[in-house]
Amino acid sequence: xADYFELRYLEDEVEIHVDEWGVxxxxxxxxxxxxxxxxxxxxxxxxxxxxxxxxxxxxxxxxVFGSDFVEWDRAARLFxxxxxxxxxxxxxxxxxxxxxxxxxNGVNGFIDLVVSGAMxxxxxxxxxxxxxxxxxxxxxxxxxxxxxxxxxxxxxVRARLAHEWNHSVAxxxxxxxxxxxxxxxxxxxxxxxxxxxxxxxxxxTGPIVxxxxxxxxxxxxxxxxxxxxxxxxxxxxxSTGRPILCNDxxxxxxxxxSLRYIAxxxxxxxxxxxxxxxxxxxxxxxxxxxxAFGLTIFAIDQEDLFVHVLNPNNPDEYQFEGAWRKFSEVTxxxxxxxxPEQTVVLRFSEFGPVIYHDPERHVAVSLAAAWLEPxxxxxxxxxxxxxxxxxxxxxxxxxxxxxxxxxxIVAEPGGRIAWQPGGIIPKRxxxxxxxxxxGDGQYVWDGFYDNDVLPxxxxxxxxxxxxxxxxxxxxxxxxxxISYEWYDDVRYRRIKEWLDDAREVTxxxxxxxxxxxxxxHARETIVVLKQVAQFQDHALGRLVDAWDFRMxxxxxxxxxxxxxxxxxxxxxxxxxxxKTLGYEGEAEKILGILIPDLAAERDSRVALSLMRDWADSDxxxxxxxxxxxxxxxxxxxxxDKLCPWGDxxxxxxxxxxxxxxxxxxxxxxxxxxxxxEVPGSGETxxxxxxxxxxxxxxxxxxxxxxxxxxGEWDNSIALNGPGQSGDLSSGYQFExxxxxxxxxxxxLLYSKGLxxxxxxxxxxxxxx
Numbered sequence: 001x002a003d004y005f006e007l008r009y010l011e012d013e014v015e016i017h018v019d020e021w022g023v024x025x026x027x028x029x030x031x032x033x034x035x036x037x038x039x040x041x042x043x044x045x046x047x048x049x050x051x052x053x054x055x056x057x058x059x060x061x062x063x064v065f066g067s068d069f070v071e072w073d074r075a076a077r078l079f080x081x082x083x084x085x086x087x088x089x090x091x092x093x094x095x096x097x098x099x100x101x102x103x104x105n106g107v108n109g110f111i112d113l114v115v116s117g118a119m120x121x122x123x124x125x126x127x128x129x130x131x132x133x134x135x136x137x138x139x140x141x142x143x144x145x146x147x148x149x150x151x152x153x154x155x156x157v158r159a160r161l162a163h164e165w166n167h168s169v170a171x172x173x174x175x176x177x178x179x180x181x182x183x184x185x186x187x188x189x190x191x192x193x194x195x196x197x198x199x200x201x202x203x204x205t206g207p208i209v210x211x212x213x214x215x216x217x218x219x220x221x222x223x224x225x226x227x228x229x230x231x232x233x234x235x236x237x238x239s240t241g242r243p244i245l246c247n248d249x250x251x252x253x254x255x256x257x258s259l260r261y262i263a264x265x266x267x268x269x270x271x272x273x274x275x276x277x278x279x280x281x282x283x284x285x286x287x288x289x290x291x292a293f294g295l296t297i298f299a300i301d302q303e304d305l306f307v308h309v310l311n312p313n314n315p316d317e318y319q320f321e322g323a324w325r326k327f328s329e330v331t332x333x334x335x336x337x338x339x340p341e342q343t344v345v346l347r348f349s350e351f352g353p354v355i356y357h358d359p360e361r362h363v364a365v366s367l368a369a370a371w372l373e374p375x376x377x378x379x380x381x382x383x384x385x386x387x388x389x390x391x392x393x394x395x396x397x398x399x400x401x402x403x404x405x406x407x408x409i410v411a412e413p414g415g416r417i418a419w420q421p422g423g424i425i426p427k428r429x430x431x432x433x434x435x436x437x438x439g440d441g442q443y444v445w446d447g448f449y450d451n452d453v454l455p456x457x458x459x460x461x462x463x464x465x466x467x468x469x470x471x472x473x474x475x476x477x478x479x480x481x482i483s484y485e486w487y488d489d490v491r492y493r494r495i496k497e498w499l500d501d502a503r504e505v506t507x508x509x510x511x512x513x514x515x516x517x518x519x520x521h522a523r524e525t526i527v528v529l530k531q532v533a534q535f536q537d538h539a540l541g542r543l544v545d546a547w548d549f550r551m552x553x554x555x556x557x558x559x560x561x562x563x564x565x566x567x568x569x570x571x572x573x574x575x576x577x578x579k580t581l582g583y584e585g586e587a588e589k590i591l592g593i594l595i596p597d598l599a600a601e602r603d604s605r606v607a608l609s610l611m612r613d614w615a616d617s618d619x620x621x622x623x624x625x626x627x628x629x630x631x632x633x634x635x636x637x638x639x640d641k642l643c644p645w646g647d648x649x650x651x652x653x654x655x656x657x658x659x660x661x662x663x664x665x666x667x668x669x670x671x672x673x674x675x676x677e678v679p680g681s682g683e684t685x686x687x688x689x690x691x692x693x694x695x696x697x698x699x700x701x702x703x704x705x706x707x708x709x710x711g712e713w714d715n716s717i718a719l720n721g722p723g724q725s726g727d728l729s730s731g732y733q734f735e736x737x738x739x740x741x742x743x744x745x746x747x748l749l750y751s752k753g754l755x756x757x758x759x760x761x762x763x764x765x766x767x768x
Contacts, residue, residue: 002762007109009036009102016041016763017755021746022724022732025264025273025755031095032102034267035281037765039106042261044763046278046726047114048124049257050107051132052656053279056208057143059334064130067339074344075204077332078353080142083374088141091375091400093384100380101137103281108134123728124657127664130337140280140377145205147371147378148404152303154485155436156198158182159305161593162435163190168581172574173594174603176434176484177470185437189307192356192363193436197305200355201367207252208656227487228296229514229685231465231495232409232417239504243411243710247285247294248514248702249275250687256653256673256733257726260704262718264750270387273713273750275704275720277379284382285706287716289750290389292411292708296466298421300405301483302370304428306351306439307363315359320350321441327354327364349439365436368445370424375402391418391458398422399451407466413711419464420456425449425482432481453480463499467492467685488603490683494520511707511717515686515743517679521604522561523549525569528611531619532626539639540564540630551684553646553677560642562681562696564633566602570595572629573607576621597692598700604683646677648696649688651741653722653734670728676741706748714754717745 014028014037024041028034043050055061059076061069081088089097111132113119125131154173161170167182228249235241251259263283264273274286285294308318317324327347334342347354349366356365370376385397391410398408398420405423426433427446437443455473457464468487476482497520498513526544535541540560547557574594575587583590596602614622655661655671662668678698680688687701709715721740725732739746749755 002764004764004766005040005109005113006766006768007036007040007106008768009105009109010765010767012767014765016765017759018761018763019749019755019758020760022735023262023264023748025266025749025752027266027752029267031267031269032098034265035099035102036106036109038263038265038281039103040110040765041106041263041763042278043107043110044727045724046257046261047110047132048122049726050279053146054135054139054143057145058139061208062334062336064128064337067336070334070336070342072203072208073334074346075200076145077344078200078346078355079145079204079369079372081144081372081376082330083372085138085141087374088377091402092377092380093400096380096383097137099281099383100140104135104137104140120729123666123670124661127661127666128657140380143279144371144376144378147205147369147376148297149302149369149371151301151433151483151485152201152305152367152369153198155303155305155434156193157593158434159188159190159193159436161590163193165583165586165590166581169578169583169590169594172577172606174485175605175609177486178478178484180432180434180484182434183432185431185435185443187438187440187442188436189363189438192307192358192361192365195356195358197356197365227468227687229465229467229491229495229687230294230296230407230409231463231499232292232294232411233463233499233502233505233510234417234459234461235415236461237463237499237502237505239506240709240712242413242712243292243415243417244505244507244510245287245292245294245409245411245708245710246510246514246706247296247409248705249285249295250701251703252699253701253703253721254652254654254697254699256655256671256722257724258653258703258720258722260720262704262720262724262748264755272386273748274386275706275718276382280380280382282383282386284379284386285704286386287708287710287713288386288388289713290412291391291394292710293385293394294409294706295406297468298405298407298423298466299468299483299486300370300423300425301433301481301485302403302405302424302426304351304368304426304433304445305436306349306366306368306443307436308349308366308439310359310362310364312362315357315362316347318349318364319440325350350441351439351445366439368426370426370448371403373402373424373448375400375424378403391416394418395420395456401451407468407471409464409466411708411710415460416458417460417464418456418458419466421454422451425451425453425480428481432484434484449480463502465492465495465499467495488521488605488683490521490604491685491687494518494685507707507709507715507717511705511745512743513685514702514705514707515680517551517681517684517686519549519551519558519561519681519683521608521683522565525565525608525611528608528615528622529626531615532623534623534630535626538630540633543639550679551645551681551688552679553649554644556642556644558645558679558681559648560637560639562645563637564629565604566595567636568633569626569629570607572632573610573625576625577610598682598689602682646679649678649681649690649698650675650696651678651688651698652676653737655728666728670733673722673734673737676737678741705745707745708748713750714747716748716750718748719745
């Protein structure tokens with residue numbers, strides 16, 4: 001039996017075949033009908049998530065959740081797109097406006113059914129006491145706060161470290177690639193960065209955390225980054241002679257529903273399937289029967305902080321090009337469901353939103369963000385490249401790409417494979433982007449580079465692989481300051497190690513490697529530690545001597561290593577170096593900034609680099625550091641009582657409002673998945689990062705995994721944990737949790753005959 005619905009704006013009938021794994025396969029005649037049906041289906045499965053994301057990005061949470069959210073709303077409105085909408089629409093392609101309008105019409109069509117009572121109101125709205133609101137097409141363009149950039153936060157951290165201590169201390173947080181000397185911008189007042197400069201930045205762009213931590217500022221880069229792995233093998237490395245493309249983007253994993261959604265869109269013009277953002281039309285990772293494509297973050301530096309001197313007689317003016325210039329101001333009202341309306345004034349400088357304003361000290365800080373430029377709505381540009389007929393067309397479509405900056409890998413059935421990064425790149429003529437700069441006009445962005453300044457390669461054999469690492473060729477011009485802050489390359493080096501030996505790889509082997517739990521960094525570090533006699537004689541040394549370096553859930557060695565390395569060895573090594581720099585007395589304060597809370601934000605190479613240097617030039621220093629780390633470890637850890645890694649390293653998925661919903665009478669099993677033992681860490685290909693020492697529960701890693709058999713598309717496999725659905729009444733919200741923990745994918749079906757064979761629900765949309 002089919003479910004029938006009549007919708008406005010449809011031109012013809014559309015079928016939605018939901019397969020037994022929850023993937024909707026949408027078949028229609030025209031692209032506008034298919035995108036409308038995609039919006040309808042996204043709302044059917046994820047309406048509360050869509051509504052919350054829209055309200056979060058537009059700064060309208062207080063309207064439904066109360067005055068506690070006014071500060072989040074005020075900050076979020078700083079980062080709304082406020083530019084020219086004609087340029088904005090055209091940045092995504094000539095038909096972008098029509099596509100987005102159709103998608104929004106579909107979302108609104110489902111909302112109409114819910115509000116009228118023709119479809120049940122999702123449980124969250126019922127229990128939290130409000131109704132979903134209809135969308136405007138422009139809403140999707142205004143949303144920018146999920147831009148996935150981070151450089152501004154690191155600039156602030158470096159400025160604080162350099163101000164309170166020195167540049168040598170600042171260099172201990174992470175390695176820079178290519179290596180570069182710090183250049184302190186002339187005229188910069190560092191003192192402002194001892195304050196809570198980044199509060200509004202995090203309130204506006206970070207996760208909603210109702211705790212004291214929500215006001216964290218400098219030194220607390222809270223939001224898990226959007227790291228990822230991808231690789232594509234040409235046919236000479238596979239068992240079938242066909243290319244295989246794999247992708248597992250990383251995001252928060254502790255949330256329900258997941259942050260990506262798999263969909264299949266089929267019409268006369270295209271036939272594309274894959275994962276994408278639930279609140280956007282199209283897909284960003286997948287295939288269209290002609291090319292397969294996958295992405296990771298390519299860490300272009302798209303943000304800068306500008307420090308302004310305020311007019312002592314008028315704090316609404318700042319110094320710029322030798323004169324006082326008035327901030328642009330926008331006055332808005334923030335409505336609250338439990339309090340009075342509040343008027344807020346949002347300020348904007350020549351560079352962008354003002355995130356810090358202190359009239360008493362006559363200083364302000366503003367943010368320049370490339371993702372606030374036309375075309376910067378994250379991932380929306382995929383509506384163009386997903387329709388490419390071949391690699392060349394795909395690479396042409398990437399010329400429009402703005403945000404987030406990406407590594408794209410692509411493959412054709414004929415065997416050709418390619419790698420192409422893309423993203424909008426600011427032109428900085430007189431500084432490198434590593435520090436904040438004075439906002440007086442001596443430092444400005446001089447436009448943007450064309451994307452063709454970036455390297456790219458296509459070939460018929462071998463492989464391409466990316467894991468957010470530094471991968472620019474040596475001949476790349478240094479004056480184009482792409483970035484100096486890349487992710488630790490440990491995941492990439494492990495992928496390369498595997499691919500260099502790869503022969504006759506099957507689709508399942510390629511998929512399974514996405515969960516690889518070998519800690520390459522541990523293997524490399526232990527080589528250095530074995531040069532210290534006390535480590536070899538210690539119980540820990542003997543324990544890891546028999547270790548296979550895998551962060552498996554059942555491994556006690558894995559637990560011991562993670563405890564020792566991050567909680568004892570790294571702090572001790574950095575303390576030793578701080579002592580050398582003359583900051584022994586302030587080491588604990590400095591360490592709180594040098595070592596990020598988030599496991600995958602830490603750069604494990606810093607400590608290892610220091611240890612290798614000492615092994616070559618100062619063995620006594622290495623011996624003492626390791627000795628002190630072992631003493632510290634012994635004081636806190638009873639080796640005889642140490643449990644396997646999986647006993648403390650657990651995966652879970654909770655609804656964002658689980659506590660409130662349970663208080664309102666919702667059964668806990670509907671909003672909490674329970675906890676599952678999982679392997680991996682912040683250094684493994686199968687990324688399973690945690691938030692801080694003391695709580696090793698996984699909060700981020702792969703949110704979606706796919707392996708595509710290029711040319712035999714029905715052989716492709718995927719996972720989307722904890723499930724496709726976000727409907728609490730469906731019973732499907734956690735349907736893939738067991739699969740995810742066990743690493744068992746489902747078929748990513750493409751041909752209609754197989755889809756119909758595995759269908760669990762048929763929805764037919766008719767024109768009204």
